[in-house]
Amino acid sequence: MSRKAAKKAPAKRQTKKPATLLKVSGVKKSFEDSGKIIEVLKGADFEMPVSTSMSIMGASGSGKSTFLNTLCGLETIDEGTIKWRVEKEKPLQSISDFSTSELARLRGKFFGFIFQSYHLIPELNAIENVIISAKLVGRVSAETKNRAKTLMETVGLADRLKHPVQKLSGGERQRVAIARALINDPLVILADEPTGNLDEHTANEIMELLIKVCNESRGSLLLVTHNPDFAKLTEQEVHLQDGRFI
Amino acid sequence: MPWYLYIALKQLFPSGKGFSFFALISIIGVSLGVAVLLGVQTIMNGFGHQIRESLLKVNGDIRVESNRVINSWERIEAYLESVEGVEQASPYAHGIVMLQHRNLPVFPAVMGVDLTEDEPFIPIKEFLTQGEFEDLDDDSVFIGSSLATRIAARMGDTLELFTPLMLQRLKQDEVLLPREVRVAGIFQSGRNDVDSNTIMTSLRLMQDLYGLDEGIHGLSVNVAEGVDVSQITDKINEHFSYPIRAVSWMESNRDYMFVLQFEKTMMTIIMFFIILVASFSIASSLMTSVIRKTREIGLLVAMGARPRDIAYSYCLQGLMIGVSGVILGIILQWLVIHYRNEIVWQFAEWTNSSSALLRFYQFNDIPARYESSDVHIVAWGTIVICLLAGLGPALRALKLKPAEALRSE
Ligand SMILES: Nc1ncnc2c1ncn2[C@@H]1O[C@H](COP(=O)(O)OP(=O)(O)OP(=O)(O)O)[C@@H](O)[C@H]1O
Ligand SMILES: [Mg+2]
Numbered sequence: 075m076s077r078k079a080a081k082k083a084p085a086k087r088q089t090k091k092p093a094t095l096l097k098v099s100g101v102k103k104s105f106e107d108s109g110k111i112i113e114v115l116k117g118a119d120f121e122m123p124v125s126t127s128m129s130i131m132g133a134s135g136s137g138k139s140t141f142l143n144t145l146c147g148l149e150t151i152d153e154g155t156i157k158w159r160v161e162k163e164k165p166l167q168s169i170s171d172f173s174t175s176e177l178a179r180l181r182g183k184f185f186g187f188i189f190q191s192y193h194l195i196p197e198l199n200a201i202e203n204v205i206i207s208a209k210l211v212g213r214v215s216a217e218t219k220n221r222a223k224t225l226m227e228t229v230g231l232a233d234r235l236k237h238p239v240q241k242l243s244g245g246e247r248q249r250v251a252i253a254r255a256l257i258n259d260p261l262v263i264l265a266d267e268p269t270g271n272l273d274e275h276t277a278n279e280i281m282e283l284l285i286k287v288c289n290e291s292r293g294s295l296l297l298v299t300h301n302p303d304f305a306k307l308t309e310q311e312v313h314l315q316d317g318r319f320i
Numbered sequence: 321m322p323w324y325l326y327i328a329l330k331q332l333f334p335s336g337k338g339f340s341f342f343a344l345i346s347i348i349g350v351s352l353g354v355a356v357l358l359g360v361q362t363i364m365n366g367f368g369h370q371i372r373e374s375l376l377k378v379n380g381d382i383r384v385e386s387n388r389v390i391n392s393w394e395r396i397e398a399y400l401e402s403v404e405g406v407e408q409a410s411p412y413a414h415g416i417v418m419l420q421h422r423n424l425p426v427f428p429a430v431m432g433v434d435l436t437e438d439e440p441f442i443p444i445k446e447f448l449t450q451g452e453f454e455d456l457d458d459d460s461v462f463i464g465s466s467l468a469t470r471i472a473a474r475m476g477d478t479l480e481l482f483t484p485l486m487l488q489r490l491k492q493d494e495v496l497l498p499r500e501v502r503v504a505g506i507f508q509s510g511r512n513d514v515d516s517n518t519i520m521t522s523l524r525l526m527q528d529l530y531g532l533d534e535g536i537h538g539l540s541v542n543v544a545e546g547v548d549v550s551q552i553t554d555k556i557n558e559h560f561s562y563p564i565r566a567v568s569w570m571e572s573n574r575d576y577m578f579v580l581q582f583e584k585t586m587m588t589i590i591m592f593f594i595i596l597v598a599s600f601s602i603a604s605s606l607m608t609s610v611i612r613k614t615r616e617i618g619l620l621v622a623m624g625a626r627p628r629d630i631a632y633s634y635c636l637q638g639l640m641i642g643v644s645g646v647i648l649g650i651i652l653q654w655l656v657i658h659y660r661n662e663i664v665w666q667f668a669e670w671t672n673s674s675s676a677l678l679r680f681y682q683f684n685d686i687p688a689r690y691e692s693s694d695v696h697i698v699a700w701g702t703i704v705i706c707l708l709a710g711l712g713p714a715l716r717a718l719k720l721k722p723a724e725a726l727r728s729e
């Protein structure tokens with residue numbers, strides 16, 4: 075009883091500080107490849123407040139993508155804890171408490187994903203690629219379709235709704251991916267080098283769009299990038315080095 | 321619609337393209353297998369049915385026979401006709417004679433039938449290609465068509481008959497005079513073994529030739545439609561004691577029936593292997609698709625898909641290929657069977673072999689007969705095989721690690 079009270083006391087003093095959205099502590103992750111053990115994360119600590127944007131920088135192979143995968147529960151970890159606040163009113167919850175299918179469902183609602191190589195589904199047209207993300211978490215309604223249309227307009231593809239994705243340019247594909255990442259109104263948008271495959275001009279456009287739509291939505295952006303200029307567009311920068319954030 | 325069904329449908333029928341090449345090839349493969357399997361079975365059933373029918377027509381449903389001449393047969397006939405389900409019992413006498421025409425001897429089987437019945441147990445009226453049933457009397461015969469050709473006998477020709485009884489008389493130094501009969505009709509039953517080696521006479525003439533007086537060799541029983549022949553056979557056998565015995569047509573043609581069934585079974589097994597081979601190609605295509613789509617599977621998991629739903633999606637793809645293949649195959653084989661005669665004749669025309677076809681096969685109509693059990697077995701068997709073909713890739717998708725899947729190129 076007394077312990078709980080003691081814990082509560084400092085929390086009350088911090089009310090001005092924004093609540094934590096994601097909290098990673100002491101995460102270790104290593105891979106075994108042909109008998110050799112590669113230690114990628116060696117006790118990474120990371121914290122992201124709600125309603126913000128952050129960028130992660132680091133050398134190639136430093137484990138940025140691996141970190142994002144462990145953060146969203148796609149990759150298991152060897153040690154440490156990962157906590158999400160899946161709704162603003164709820165407390166932080168350790169993802170190890172969820173069952174596999176609970177975790178999958180939550181991940182779909184909580185995160186939006188943007189990848190370097192777009193990862194669109196070639197059998198679906200542009201707007202279907204946006205809607206599928208809602209279908210995966212069990213949302214299917216006329217409202218979803220309207221939302222998808224609005225998002226396509228937001229990313230500037232109002233006239234490409236039924237376009238086959240293979241006939242879209244790289245920049246256009248990434249716009250579709252951005253719309254897809256936003257369809258479930260996630261709290262976190264994970265973008266792993268979203269401009270890595272684009273020319274400088276398009277990259278700037280996409281980056282601008284991404285920052286804009288994230289500011290307009292309730293989601294916080296977590297951006298992995300090699301470009302220091304892009305990193306500066308976010309509110310906070312962290313560096314991954316030797317398996318730790320500095 | 322659950323999303324995995326949606327994805328499965330989209331992978332087979334992508335937006336904008338309508339059909340994926342893989343879906344097209346797989347469905348065509350399965351439907352061809354189903355069409356060939358069902359088509360062959362239908363024709364085999366048709367031939368089998370035709371053969372059964374002709375066996376039945378020539379033999380009657382049940383034969384009541386003895387190992388010696390049956391003399392007081394009216395009593396037996398009366399009993400047989402009193403049995404429920406029996407339509408008619410007709411006496412007959414049969415045997416072998418030597419027949420000579422223009423010094424050409426042959427040794428055909430003779431069937432002597434009772435002319436006093438309104439309908440003989442053999443549908444001879446149906447079989448006659450020349451002559452009328454009413455023209456048959458105690459001095460004339462009907463002759464099988466192939467046999468007639470062999471000895472160059474025509475309507476109205478006189479034939480000489482020699483019987484085993486005459487040989488006995490010959491031993492007693494009697495003068496051997498053949499019995500002269502007239503050809504009153506030529507028949508074609510459709511069974512070559514019958515048409516090439518049988519003549520038909522009146523029962524009276526046969527009784528004379530074999531010296532039977534009023535005796536007969538047996539009675540042929542025809543039962544009403546839909547009546548269980550073996551059940552009636554058993555009933556008759558219960559009533560009579562040795563040496564009188566009833567034999568159903570199935571029993572007397574047991575070897576024949578067995579061969580027919582065996583042939584069909586073998587054919588079915590071979591055809592199922594064809595479908596199995598087709599299903600392996602489905603499995604390998606689906607497997608290739610899983611490997612090709614590794615990244616997408618990773619993406620779906622990232623976006624909240626449960627791996628087991630992705631596995632469903634692949635099973636469903638196998639199922640959909642199976643179901644559409646079966647439906648298409650059934651339609652295809654129905655078309656082929658429906659137009660089978662036209663197809664065969666068209667083919668014969670192209671290859672200039674229509675006259676040969678007529679000469680050797682003597683058919684104008686290829687028999688076909690559907691049996692619903694065959695259709696069920698083929699349809700469900702194929703669908704299950706296709707479902708299993710989707711299961712392998714599904715299990716692979718299930719085992720995929722999402723993070724590694726996303727990383728793969
Ligand atoms: N499944 C795996 N098996 C073995 N090694 C792996 C695996 N996944 C990642 N690694 C290794 O972990 C290290 C970190 O990889 P990661 O992709 O996280 O780097 P990164 O920081 O994202 O690099 P980049 O900036 O080039 O994308 C690399 O050395 C990589 O080879
Ligand atoms: Mg990376």
